[in-house]
Structure formats: structure tokens, C-alpha cells
Amino acid sequence: MNKNQYQKKMAIYVLLASGATFLASNSFAKTETPKTHPATTIDRVSAATKHKLLKEKIPSxxxxxxxxxxxxxxxxxxxxxxxxxxxxxxxxxxxxxxxxxxxxxxxxxLVPAKVETDVYDFNGTNKQVAYAIDAAEDMLKHGKLQNARKILVGMASEIRVTTTNIPxxxxxxxxxxxxxxxxxxxxxxxxxxxxxxxxxLVVTTEVMPLPVLRAEELLTVAADLEHRDDLSKEANRNEIQKFTDAAKDKLELAQLLGYGEKDDYKTLYKEIDAIHKTLFSEQSAAVWQKVMDDLGQFKDRLKDLEDAAERIGHPAK
Missing domain, CATH: 1.20.120 (Four Helix Bundle (Hemerythrin (Met), subunit A))
Structure with a gap:
């Protein structure tokens, strides 16, 4: 077995072992105060977003x-x-x-009668996803559909809001x-x-990819860092770089998992890179706003992704 095959095999084992973390429906989670650390920011997004969605949907x-x-x-x-x-x-x-x-x-x-919110939180890395996709494609070529299915079934990272409506x-x-x-x-x-x-009864499902939501939160924290006065500009610049790099990493994960179109991600990557050219200048606010607006529009386009969720092997409800 060569090194590449070994890496793919180990990635598959990790994916099968970790799978997707499922949080029970309709439970409110306590959120933390954001800290300027990418890992902390990422951890709190799924709970905070689910809490917000339920608060928005249930009063209706x-x-x-x-x-x-x-x-x-x-x-x-x-x-x-x-x-x-x-x-x-x-x-x-x-x-x-x-x-x-x-x-x-x-x-x-249509009048909403019931709202259920589920979270499927993928635990693998971008590299593991790439290896697993490659391995699954190879299995499909050789007619090993069930083997490929076992690899792909957990490869979803999303919040799903399912609403039952009375016509x-x-x-x-x-x-x-x-x-x-x-x-x-x-x-x-x-x-x-x-x-x-x-x-x-009409059942509708909105799918919101967690990596995209996390990227948005990371960029929000990064934008706020530019205005901190307890650090030097150079220190702020380094901190902002950490958060924008983490945001791009999450967007790359969303892209690998099949959420949205490749061109959307190309645009976002380019705009995030452009942020660093205008930091601490008069143009900075407009550049940040452009990134956040485009990311918001991208999120809106991703809300009706039921068919995309099925394409990446997520079990439909």
C-alpha cells in the first residue's frame, strides 16, 4: 500500500468513526460571549444559530x-x-x-403549524473530505455502491429547518x-x-450549511478586530489574518461538501483576500461591507438546498 492509499484509508476510518454529530430537535442551547479565537468562534455558531432560528420561527x-x-x-x-x-x-x-x-x-x-430544527455537524477536515470523495468515486466506478454510501452518508454539515404548513x-x-x-x-x-x-400538509425544508454560517461569524469577528485599540496595527493585522484564513477554510469545507456553486466561492475567496490590502484605510469599511453583503446573498441562495443535500448523501426526512 503506497502513502497516498494509506492516507485515503485512514481518512475514511476517521470519517466513519466521527460521522455527523446530531443535536436533538427543538432544544435551546446557551451561547457564550464571543472570544477572539477562531476555534471558540466556530464552536458556538451552531448552537447560537439554532437558538436564533427557533426564536424567529416559533412565534409565527x-x-x-x-x-x-x-x-x-x-x-x-x-x-x-x-x-x-x-x-x-x-x-x-x-x-x-x-x-x-x-x-x-x-x-x-400556507400557515405554519410545526417547526423542527436539526443540526448535523460534520467532524472531519477538508483534507479528509477530499480523500473520502476520491475514494467514494473510485468505489462507484467499481460498482461498490454500498461501500461508497457508508463513506458519504455522514458528509453533511448543516442546520435543517423543517416547517409543516396547513394549506x-x-x-x-x-x-x-x-x-x-x-x-x-x-x-x-x-x-x-x-x-x-x-x-x-405542505412540508418545506431550509438547509443552511454550518461552514458558511461559521465563515460569516469569523469574518464578523475579524472586522471588529480592526477597530481594537488595545493592540498595535501589526498585532491586529495578524489576528485578522487568522480569522480570515479560518473563514476561507470553512468556505472550502462547504464547497467540498457540495453546497452551492464553484463560482460563488471563487468570488468570496477573492474578496476576502482583498480585505488585507485596505486594512486601516478609508476604503476598509466598504470592502468589509461588500464581503458581508455577498456572503449574505450567497446564504440566501443556499436556503433551498434540499436536492443538494440529497446529492451529497444526506438522508432526507
Whole structure:
């Protein structure tokens, strides 16, 4: 076995051993005060971002919406136990809640009923990813699909926000049509129709790559360092270099994991390198702002990456 083969093999072992770290859904993590050290900054991003996302998303869920899916399922269970009276009472309550939502949200098609936030945090290095991709491609060429799958399955580093939405254009009318079926004794048909109604719930997933979020945080800290007055300009310059290098490293990881297009990364790398030419000058603020604006726009384009997540071997929910 030559040195290159050995390195690839060891990288695969590391990847399979480390996999992806999964944090349970809907738990708030305490965040720390940022410190001027790249590793500390990186560690806190996933928890802080998840906390922020939940704070943004959960207030948009109205009480009635959060109960509708569960109560529709309860009605199916009641019908399965021949409790037609109980099922009718439940569905009448669901219908009232839907009417309230329609009155509060005229013209709105989708109302969020449930939000789940999951974090898949990849532990490998950029070099390990490159070796693993190379090895997986080699296995695929030789028809070893399952071997390649074992390598690629953990290669995702992202926050996934999954929202279950109630379609107000169809759900209320469908529920109202089921109650008469129960009254007329058509229980089997009512169960089938209720199951179909649940199937109309619209599930959307936003994918936000952690390496990109971490790069953004690192650049934010780097920009603030330029204005510190407790260090010399040379010391500040060195500190800023550490953070911008760390940010580029995280962007390279995101690129290797297949998030976004190559041209987007080329532009960002070039803009980050340009920062150092204007430090402590009148042009500096504009250069920093340009980098952060472009990175923000890139993040927006990455939000709908469900198909990209599947391409890099991430299991769809």
C-alpha cells in the first residue's frame, strides 16, 4: 500500500468513526460571549444559530395551527375505535380553529403549524473530505455502491429547518366534507378522506450549511478586530489574518461538501483576500461591507438546498 492509499484509508476510518454529530430537535442551547479565537468562534455558531432560528420561527405559529394536525390524527384514531361521536366533536373543533385561522389570515395560503430544527455537524477536515470523495468515486466506478454510501452518508454539515404548513385553501373545506360522512355511517370513507387530508400538509425544508454560517461569524469577528485599540496595527493585522484564513477554510469545507456553486466561492475567496490590502484605510469599511453583503446573498441562495443535500448523501426526512 503506497502513502497516498494509506492516507485515503485512514481518512475514511476517521470519517466513519466521527460521522455527523446530531443535536436533538427543538432544544435551546446557551451561547457564550464571543472570544477572539477562531476555534471558540466556530464552536458556538451552531448552537447560537439554532437558538436564533427557533426564536424567529416559533412565534409565527398560531395556537390553532399547532393543534390541527394532531387533532386530525386523533379523529382517525377515534374512528378506528368506533367512537364516531368523539371523532365528530374533534373535527368540529378542528373546523372552528381553521375558520379562526382563515379570519386572521385572509388571503394567506400556507400557515405554519410545526417547526423542527436539526443540526448535523460534520467532524472531519477538508483534507479528509477530499480523500473520502476520491475514494467514494473510485468505489462507484467499481460498482461498490454500498461501500461508497457508508463513506458519504455522514458528509453533511448543516442546520435543517423543517416547517409543516396547513394549506388554508383546501384543508378547511375538506374537514367540513368529512363530518357528514361520519353522520351517515360511512366510517371507512371518512378515515380514508382524513388520511388524504393529512397528506395535503405542505412540508418545506431550509438547509443552511454550518461552514458558511461559521465563515460569516469569523469574518464578523475579524472586522471588529480592526477597530481594537488595545493592540498595535501589526498585532491586529495578524489576528485578522487568522480569522480570515479560518473563514476561507470553512468556505472550502462547504464547497467540498457540495453546497452551492464553484463560482460563488471563487468570488468570496477573492474578496476576502482583498480585505488585507485596505486594512486601516478609508476604503476598509466598504470592502468589509461588500464581503458581508455577498456572503449574505450567497446564504440566501443556499436556503433551498434540499436536492443538494440529497446529492451529497444526506438522508432526507
Amino acid at each position: 405559529i398560531e395556537g390553532e395551527a399547532a393543534e390541527i394536525e394532531a387533532e386530525t390524527q386523533k379523529a382517525i384514531v377515534a374512528l378506528g375505535g368506533n367512537d364516531t361521536k368523539g371523532a365528530t366533536t374533534i373535527l368540529q373543533g378542528v373546523s372552528t380553529k381553521l375558520d379562526n385561522l382563515l379570519a386572521k389570515n385572509p388571503g394567506l395560503n 388554508l385553501g383546501s384543508y378547511p373545506a375538506a374537514i367540513k366534507q368529512i363530518i357528514p360522512l361520519i353522520d351517515s355511517g360511512k366510517i371507512d370513507q371518512a378515515v380514508v378522506d382524513l388520511s388524504s387530508v393529512l397528506g395535503t
